[in-house]
Amino acid sequence: MIMHLGIANVGPAPGMELDFGSRLNLLTGDNGLGKSFLLDILWWAMTRTWPAEVNPRLTAGKTALPTDKKQPAIIKARFSAASKPIDSKSDFKPREQTWSIKAGRPANPGLIFYAMADGSFAVWDPARNYWKSKREEGKARPPAYVFSPEEVWNGLENSDGTWLCNGLIRDWAGWQKERGQAFASLEAVLAVLSPSGEEKLVPGKLTRISLDDVRDMPTLRMPYGQEVPVLHASSGMRRIISLAYFLVWCWEEHLKARELTGEDPECRAVFLIDEAEAHLHPKWQRTVIPALMQVMETLRPGREMQLIVATHSPLIMASVETLFDAAKDAWFDLDLSDGNVLLTQRPFLRQGNVSNWLTSEAFDLPSGYSQEAEKVLEEATQALSNESFGPEDAQKLDQQLRGVLSDTDPFWIRWRFVAEKKGWLS
Structure with missing residues (x-):
């Protein structure tokens, strides 16, 4: 597990220091302030690879570069280990345009799984991905397995023409035909990641989708009774089933490697x-993080899992209110203040109604209304305490409120009470 990350002169802020919770970690902040960047840095710190270096087809996950080219740039990390914590440090080498790497294998924080926002995936497995030390002999293993969105479905090919992964379509079909442990694990993980008991993700029968495509195509049994090929499923379903597939694939391949x-x-x-x-x-946003926290227990009971999640969703934040434990979890928030990016580890306070998360420090919105409604409500609030406000102006404002508020909005109680008391709307 990763315990600490420190960076200097790289990214949107001059420096950042994060002390991670051992279980769940949340990253919030506006677009462009560095959430995805921090995940890329974490991947580097734990694997000593940049996703786009391993797989040039990726449009994200590029090598991080110094902010000020004339100043040193540093990435340091601390990992938990069986005996004592392990520290690592990398410096940027300007002439080589690379980050320094200590000779030998990197620290082993466990299996590393990275799901990127565009549908790309990366996996680092200590059983299959490592560098040789100076004293080791034999073939060097791949530095990591990094998949573009297309390769997730159709497979990952090595530079020598061999296949590193069959991809979701072929593996799912093969597992389903074998009816072994891999398919049982896939069914179990899909069930855990389903949004509800009434809408479970259940594999259907294998099918063909084209005269020109000879692959056996997996399907999902939909709540309305049809079996839909996975390639024709919705974007949200494809996101979830690709997550499920990679979790199972990563674990199954790890078990085979350890057996060897x-x-x-x-x-x-x-x-x-x-x-x-x-x-x-x-409704899926409300369940995905609690479900992911259960998934590894489904695959291997008693296993330690650390989850680091970047999100823009108030529903994601609300979904973990009953799970968050300050002894094991952490929330980091990125803000823009006077032109500077600031990282703050905030205390996690329950907000109750999800709309309260919109106006919390996580998202910093003035309200949960539309911008037009916010403007009219502000005018109406000021009018309530304005002694010079007259009936004609009040009637115009009342019509504006009708255009932006629902009939059951709680503001109507206050508005009608004051307006009728002052004789505005008689």
């Missing part, structure tokens, strides 16, 4: 999830 090496399976996993709410209906 005669070692015990890894007991720790770190998940990096960017925009966990991407493409998801609000």
Whole structure:
């Protein structure tokens, strides 16, 4: 697990220091303030790779560069280990345009799983991805497995023409035909990630979708009775089933690798999830983080899991209110103040109604209304205490309120009481 991250002269702020919770960590902040950037840095700190370096097809996950080219840039991290914490530090080397790497294998924080906002995925497995030390012999393993959105579905090919991964379509179909542990795990993970008991994600029968595509295509059994090929499923469903597939694929391949090496399976996993709410209906947003916290228990009971999530969703924040434990979890918020990006670890306070999260420090909105409604409500609020405000102006304002507020909005009680008392609307 990662315990601490420190960066200097890289990213939108001069420096940042984060002390992570051992279980759940939330990142909030406006667009462009560095949430995705921090996840990329975390991936680098734990794997010593940049996603787009491993797979040039990616449009994100590029190598981080110094903010001030004339000043040193540093990335440092601390990991938990069986005996004592492990520290690492990287400096940017301007002439080589790379970050320094200590010789030998990187620290082992466990299985690392990175779900990017655009549908790309990256996996680092200590059983299959590492560098050789100077004293080791044999073939070097791939530095990581990094998938573009297209490769998630159709497979990841190595530079020598061999296949590193069959992809969701072929693996799912193969697992379903075998009816072994992999398919049982996939069914279990899909059930956990489903938005409700009434709308469970259930695999249907394999099918063909074209005369020109000979692949057996997985399907989902929809609540309305039809079986829909996964390629024709909604964006939200594809997001969830790709998450489910990669969790199962990563774990199954890890078990096979450990069996070959005669070692015990890894007991720790770190998940990096960017925009966990991407493409998801609000009812899915309310369940996805609690579900992800259950997934690894489904695959391997008793396993340690650390989840680091970037989100713009008040529903995501509300969904963890009953789960958040300050002893194990943390919330980091990025803000723009006087032209500077500030990172703050905030105390997690329950907001109750999800709309209260919109006006909290997580999202900093003045209200949950539209901008037009906000303006009219502000005018109406000022009018209530304006002694010179007359009936004609009040009637015009009343018509404006009718155009932006619902009939049951609580502001009507206050407005009508004062307006009738002052004789505005008689």
